[in-house]
Amino acid sequence: MPVMSFFRRQSPSALPVRAAARPSTARPFGARAALVLALAACGVTAGCNRSSSGGSASVVLATALGYQGETSEYRVGVEARALVPEPDGAVVSYSIAPPLPAGLTLDPKTGVLGGIPTAAAPLTAYTITAQLANGGAIASTVRFLVADTFAAARYGYSLTLFPGTITAWRYDAGSKTYLANGGDVSVGTPVRAEAHPLGDRLFVLDSLAGSVVTFAIDPESGVLERIDEDSTGMFPIALEVSADGRFVYTGSEEDLRSFRVDPITGRLQPTGPPLAIRSTSAIAVDPSSSMIAVGSAGFEAIGVFTLDADDGSIGQLRGFTKVPTPYALEFSPDGRRLYTASLIRDTIDVFDTDPPAPVLARLDQRTVPAGTFDLEVESESLWAAHFSASALSEFELDADAVPAATGTTVLLAGTPTSVRPNPSGGYAAPLFDAGFTQYADAVAGDPLFIPQRRFLADFVLAPAAGARERSTPFTAALDAGVGAVVLLSSNDGTPIGSPNLAGPAPRALATDLSGRTLAIGDGINGSIRRFDVDALQPTLALRGSPTPAGFEVRDLALDGGGRRLWALTEGQLITYEVPLAGATVQIDQAPIGPDPARIAADASGRFIACTDRVTDQLFLFGVSPASNEPIPAGNSPVSLLDLGETSVGAGAVAFEPLGRVVIVALEDVGAVRTLLVNTLTGSTQPAGTVSGMGRPVDLAVRLDGLRVFVADAATPALHLLALDPKGIPFLLDTLPLDESPTRLVLEASGQAVQFLSEDGGWGRASAPTDVLQLDATADLGLTDALDLAPISVWVDAPTATTGTGETGAK
Template sequence: MTTTRSTTQARSGIARPAIWIALALLGSCNSGGSSSSGSNSGSDSGPTGLLYPDHEERQFVNLPMDPSLPTYSGTVDSFSVTPSLPQGLTLDGLTGVLAGTPTASISESPFVVTATGPGGSTQITLQFRVHDAPRFLYSTGPQDTDLSAYAVGASESDLGFGPIQGTGALTPGPEQITFHPGNNFAFVPNRGLPGLTGSVSSYSVSSSSGRLSHLGEVPCGEGPRRLALNRSGSTALVVTHEDNRLFSYAVDASTGQLTDLGDVLTNTGPTQVAVDPLGRFAYVLHDQSADITIHPLDPVTGAAGPMTQAINYWVTPPSDIAISSSGTIAYIAFAGENSLQTFQMDPIDGSLSPYAAITLPDGPRSLALSPYDDFLYVACEGDDVLEVLELDPASGHVTQSTSTPTDDAPVRVTLDDTGLFAFVLHSGAHTIRSFTVDPTTHVVSAGATVRARPLATDISVYQGEAPAQPRTEFLYALGGSTEDLSGFKFDSYTGQLTPISVDSLAGTGPTDLIVDPLGRFVFVAHQLSAELSVFQISPGSGSLFESLTRTSLSEPPAALGVDGGGRYLFVALPQSAQVLAFSIHPTTGELDLLDARPTGSGPSAVNPDPTGHFVYVSNTGGANDSLCSYRFEGGQFVSGPQFIPAPGSPGPVRFSPSGERLYVALAGSNLIVPYLIHPVSGSLTLEASGSAPAKGNTQVFEPHRSGAYGYSAATTSNGGIGEIRRYSIDGAGALDFVEATPSGIGPVTLRSGPSGNYLFVLNGSSDDLDVFGVDAPTGNLTRLGTYPVGMDPIALDLSRRW
């Protein structure tokens, strides 16, 4: 629910420019568009009032635009446009419909559409801008050891887990990620250990996968907190909280390397730094001296000079600052006073003159200003709301505010470059939630939620060449009796499989298979030979080759798991009741044993959660059937096991798209059961009321990426013919059986494709693989094809691309 409040401030007589409205009418007349008539028009005076009422100015690269239809009065024979529309967009010369898929970004530009009829013509000027899309969202935290990426799709409900990775830096404590304007590089201030020097790391960014490659780090005082780039990205400024300094670095736009330009003293406890968009001043916020210092910037190098002023109009520290794109207005939030103050910025010395203040909900912690300076978003931690303030861009006055509920304790809000997507990090709920912003009204609609790592304190958006669209690239099935691998290349448009190379594993007793989430390796567990093998995946073809000596184990392995960043392989050993953790070499796939922990009796499956913070083991020890959980950080099990009963032979666990729950099929009890995951400890809480009956020795339940439904595979008594059972999932995670769809004979496992458009089912008795198309709104299945695999197949996994 969204509530609206009006403020007592005036607009100061200046109308807000309607730049968020896609339609810009230049020289309009007759209720729309300009018109002219020819000398021989007769009684027909020509068309008038040309409009595109549903046109949206902002479009995304490689994302089809919604067709925009014209309205007008009179007779039109043809339409034309000058200059040519952005690459990939077209104007239908007969109907005037604008459509297509833009393929390159452009800044805001005017295009004149002309409608011509027997008696003359009418025109309208439309503004277009084409943006790179928000593609990945990153979270960081100074007490964490990892950087987490989330895949951002094209809608408010499309937010999922991406790759997790270590920082690669020698200095711990990543505070935030700031992306260079060219999107090729990222910079991370690392807080470091108490009393020791921190650093700033540089990374190159893979626009396709979201992976960050560490380029190096430079020293940066004690306790670096925040980093800000000037508008061109040529200079980086960093505040260090423990020694009260402001550091300046030159940024090499071709390599991403940083060069120290010196540092200057600030007041005590600097927490934030903001750069005037015109490159004149830097503003530093302090939590101990409760003030703001102003530092002039060198017009050539961009380096910050000594403070010229320290401004203190308040008794509580400022919590965040946002500066208008014109460099004339600063908005400063005060969480302790529940207020927002507006300041005019002096163009000569940068001093701040207060002239307006409003009261906000409890705990305004973070600000995000829209690209056109007409709306300000405020995360209010105490009242759990996202406050949206409508602004007069010329004066900075707030004219109206609306409140949208969030999860518990929102501490950070950020916008993508278009202002169409907002993302909020919650420290209480340990979640990240996406919101969409109506381009005209700025009404905020809540979208998807994903679980954040427990120690996350900041989020940043990366704009890419297209929204993230995860899809299946290759599938691999493990044959039990034939002891071989079957591989397929998947066509994500047709749903068809093309067989690729098959590798023999004769004499080794293969028991499980898993694919590296980054699509580099396939790992196989061998029961008879008690070893692990690594197959490299050939890019493009998907063929496999084994180049490493196999890793020997002390006993036969039962199951494999791999973390979401492809950094760690987990192995369940049933005889000694242990789970092992191996590091994975990023280039060769070579395995190195890191740690081992006891499990319950008879571990049969091991599954890391999508945040990479927890590991779960299914134990099939008869009367002691259970699930056990571990917290895993930096390559070590740092806590666990914690046990919870799961009576009835629990199979592998699968996670909800948000990462807040896991589901397990209990074959012995013929139940599918949800468990709630504690966001900090990873411990599980049984949600018995949300369970649903299963049938036919169900081994696994697979939630769909929408979170609205999921599937299990069952064997019927009718000759072993299988069926795929679909269950609805409500907002509390509870399951309800909906319908069954026939499959092959003796289904043993299934996988939902990352796009959500396909379901893959491995049939153990008919020795084949079914491919089903998924109707995303309903979950209904349509069989698209069946493909032979090795005899008695036992495991299936897939690789994905973004």
């Protein structure tokens, strides 16, 4: 049966601007998209993002001492990301009770809590008391545990519509709670998220941008790295990942789309043309990845289709039925049953999917509270989130996968946008209007509250990672002397394959986090060449004709997904969009200093930083999620001169991955200077300086933001710096070199760097224990080595031999 034979077009109706208690049957948009539109009707401004008292909504629930009132986790032998107070009033001294675990300390003068734990400790509440200069005292309570060893973690990610952010949380099975993981990642208007079954990637729908964004999940820290962004059509609201993790499906106001997940890069590739199902409101894929169920609010129907086993494309229609406002779909664990929820019927319907039939057979129906937004199946239970009723429902499934006649209803403190069952039982539900995620464990019983901003759209718990990891098997080196780019082995620097022509005078090189896109800027004709990277061969393939920049290209930066490119030219910052197919397109040109030196983008692509040698200034831009255009942030430009300095030679610049610290190399004074960034406003303030170097020319920052590698061309040497919680750097170690390093890149593991030298040499160094060691060197014979860029890919994690002699996953 043709796809469109049952998806008949319905009469259009006006869009609602607020979520009603009983939504209209004619709503063409999904519930989450309606919430986005409600905020867009306010003007999509900070004025809409207000708490009930009229103030700005805050990220966490702060206390009088300014400590974040959230639960944290530390690990034995790993430096803790310290807790720092911001007290309201002059403090004389700090104290804490009960005593801290071994290795952790509280500075009695500054109130900073940190250190390197040496022993495990259970989840405990600690009271920190500050004695004030006026004779009074204020106190705060912080909760944390110390884990003995690293185990495969499960991370939860919450989505906040405005400002568009993703916040990471670590689920701890021991305490059965979510622990603060630190840091937000910026996304335009995130409305729905799903995790890859391997736990190494997170897929997020950006509704107003009309895209699905792919993030890599670091298995040890839970930190997200943006690696891809793909078009989904206007206002996507439905998202599903196949159980085998090979395919991703998105539904929007325009159509339904399918993507293949590239196992090497982690990026998405369309598997065919979009399917014209208007107002796709819900998607579900069965556990065998052989069927897909699609709900359409526009056609008021659901259909079940076959899926191609090879490419994941959508095939023949197996069955359909008319269901008004189908906003939630879910298959039973065996795939024989399909559960659907209708907003206006306040019911959950159970359909039979086997054998195929033109009209799906309804087996049963359950009455539920109003406004069902989400359905989830976990083991032998079916969960439902009811937005209008501020409640959750749980039904046990019988042997025939039919929900029990009666279920359990849980009243919530706000309106849930989704429900995610916890590994040990219970639930996690983001509350759109309350500013927190309500969480309860089946054993603990009493609900806990994870404090966040308001306008929560979703919460997803990623599976335990560890089966895959990112690796950097190759690097790309730029040889300006012969106008070529050469691929090098990360093991020993051996050139691989033939050099690729890179232009008459290539000067700058950049790659994205997925290792699939490489860009080269020319220093004479002002052009940019873009190459596709095949990391399996490995080879480079020039895509299209060079893109004119109009000026000498001095430096380049790509965002994590390789979709935005920034070129630093004489007095200008030029922004480009980089489509998967077609030519690179210039979309903006912004003036900066007269002699720009270097450029960097943070991991999420929300901030760009540039330095200028003549003015010794730092230019900081925020990236508009709607237009991708850079907008001057906060107090930019900022002078990098300290008291008594007349010139510092501002050069290389880098971000701490979450964008909270900017690090700048000052070549003329032999120093590295850091600035703290207010990630909401973009304003900066000085943090600290490390002096006594020769001429620092390049920087590389570890993924956790705690270590910075510095290339020193004058000494010559590599330096390893540490960043404290307030962004203040201090020197840990120095490794003397025989040749002067000019460029430095960090490998995906975060423990090793590779560098080029002025004489065309290559080297690799690592610091597994905060002591730098030289691992390998090679003479490449490059006549004018100018730049170096890593090519990182996803690979299967190495296996380890257990104590019993068996082989298991890392």
